[in-house]
Amino acid sequence: MSNPLRDMEKPDVIFCIGTNMTECHPVAATRLKKAIANGARMIVADPRVIGLVEHADMHLQLRVGSDSALLLAMAHVIQRAGLIDPGFIAERTTEAEAFLEHVKEFTPEWASEICRVEPALIEEAAILYGTADRGAIYYTLGITEHICGVDNVQSLCNLALMTGNVGREGTGINPMRGQNNIQGAGDVGAIPNNYCGFQPVTDPAIQAKFEKAYGREIDREKGITKVRALDEAGKSIRAMFIDGENTVVTDPDREHCEHALKSLDFLVVCDLFMTETAELADVVFPATGFTETDGTQTNTERRVQRLRRAVPPPGEAKADWWIISRLAQRMGFHGFDYTDASEVFNELCRLSTTYAGLDWDRVEFGEYQWPVPEEGHPGTPRLHEDGFINGRGVFKLIRYRDPAETIDDDYPVWLTTGRRLESYHSRTQTGRSQGIDYLLPEEVLEVHPDDVTAWGLADGGWAEMASRRGAVTIRVKATERSPRGTVFSSFSFNDVPVNILTGAGYDPVTDTAELKVCPVTVRPASKSGGVAAD
């Protein structure tokens, strides 16, 4: 997030797109509710009638995967209505001229054909955001889990840049990170293109710095993404070491993924439970969990906080840092003789740019938000206040692209996936906590009541849902939360492995999977899984 969580109480116009915040980030959502209680107005763009809609002034119920068309048209209206911030554009951005020319083509009428949102509504939303004093954008995976995820994010940046809604209280472009430490995983360099602190592996000076620190030559080429690595499994990739990820359930195209892991010569998995992924491994290490681990974790607003051990782990389970470093030592790797988590964190801070001013003692109370470039620096709750890190904000010329697969006669229904409040990811944790089943006993497919009738389904009955990659049997729930022609389910329950169906394509820049859009058929079925006879 460019802005701190507490800024969420400050905007006068809130634009939420592709974020089911009341379910996925409930505590953050309570802050938006406070802004609204104080008079803020809110635009929600989402194919479904999600919980946020109840609090919104406007709901743009766009077709799944059409976000960039909507955003282009909003930019068009803001340009045409003269709601741009010329001072900000002149001082802080480049490529504005080309961009403002580019958007002239994309009228609300044009977008309406793609998004299925009334042109007047697009116009109204654009004007609301364009006239805001403090306009803030919030998004999550509903924006990024598309083949055009990067385009979508850049389209949001364009909107914020043209209206000057960056670098001030209550503004910004704010991705809400899904997992507790997904921010940290990137920060520490567990990505193929950057070392810790987002220092590019392709930069010779940085390569030299890390070769010195790590005492060996390191490639100056980026590594490959996990998506590519799974494609290469059994071919150029022969072994994998996976820490705490239930790849088989959470990744798209489950069959492909399972096949990939099975075709490895050797697989090592580290986890709390014998997950579907661990079951495929040659060696499984038992890791410590929440309540048993000393360490640090970084949240969506870039805040580094301490985790503390309250109780001993079960049996012989060990902290991840211990497992990784002991395995490295047995493989003959140097520089892994740590005795506790603080030594690892302090080394990370020494090598990082964003954590450079931190150490184990300084993060005791969690008051620092990175970047903390040097000791004594107070941290940076709000990014881009005095300028962009790379100089100027660059407008990008985006065009709309269709999702990798679009509906047709064979697969006429849009499936979109997501999370639910009460369960988390592959439920290895929530599914093993008492009481959660009371609230959310099983997965359901949310279908508009008219579609339930039209497709011969029954509310509470079973349906078979199939895509080009596979089929699942799932219970039907009639609800007006789904628009006609679009169905929704989460991917949390192993007995309804929805990710068998998804995964038609990937964003060409980030390799992020298109989990949010998948054409399917939905037919009545019996519980045993067979499709009911007509």
Place this chain on the structure above:
Amino acid sequence: MTSDSNPRTIVLDGETVAFERGETLFEIAQRHRRDVPSLCYDDRLDPFGGCRLCIVQLEGARKPVASCTTKAEPGMRVTTHNATLDMHRRVILEMVASENRDVDVDELSGYASQEMSTLLDRYDARSGRFDGAHSGTSRPDDGNPFILRDYDNCISCYRCVRVCAEQEGDYAISVMNRGFDTQITTEFGGFLEDSSCTFCGQCVQTCPTGALGDIKALRAKDVPEPVEKTRSVCPYCGVGCAVDILSKGDKVVGIQPAMDGPANEGALCVKGQFAFDFVHHPDRLKTPFVRNDHGQLVPASWDEALDKAAAGLLEAVNEHGRHSLYAVASGRAPNEAGYLMQKFVRAGLGTSYIDNCSRA
């Protein structure tokens, strides 16, 4: 010293103190460590002025005023403690206690659950002088697995209703009737599950009497060890709510929100509040496992497992090169895990064949 030489000051128990515009007498007294008792006060909520325990004496006023709803004005002379105030407070507490069946409430009930019983002891107010009428009817029929609704202990401070509305924005519960007929209820008087309640637990944590209780934590009520609190961070989403882990001996028994948590300021959601006991689930892995010659995963010692893993990974590297080994870091594990996973491939193999789960 006169009050108009510095307009924004008051005299607090004889001491001249400055205040900020809009501050209440209660806030000023707290800032200056005057221990003014309160029951309906929660610093995250709008002042309510219901319990009147926070009364103070204002020079020139005929009766004591509730300090939590009285804004400071320049020149006010305020007394927070004297015999009359303490006598009033004791009577109020005796009356509150008369409504309250279980004065001693287990601390596992919730964050604020001891407020009432602590005050009764401090003011020696367990006299039983007033007895009889109770407001509120308990709802043992609400079978939800998280929130005990024992309104026999309700003192009508409305903190639960206010936290749900003001902090959560959920408006799941409300107040019916007045006086001894007061009842905290959901819409249509039904169960929480059928209301707009999200089981965030905020009402439980702010209840000062244990009328609302944390059912999951209370399961450990009879475990003899003392409750210990350890500050940490919720393991679920990216908001990073700070929590206190409640443990007894080697067992985690509950979670409470950290009221001073920088990201959450006392808030949690149902997952952070109630989905903690997976840590003690019998399915937890307790030893390493290795695949045996029959293709089965069987328990193994650390030595055996580390050797086998090292040999298996090295074999791939030796036969197919450095770029044949790929590492995937976790978006759930701490920074130290992610850092070492990337160091594993970079320092160990000189590659950047590493990613995390952010792409799916």
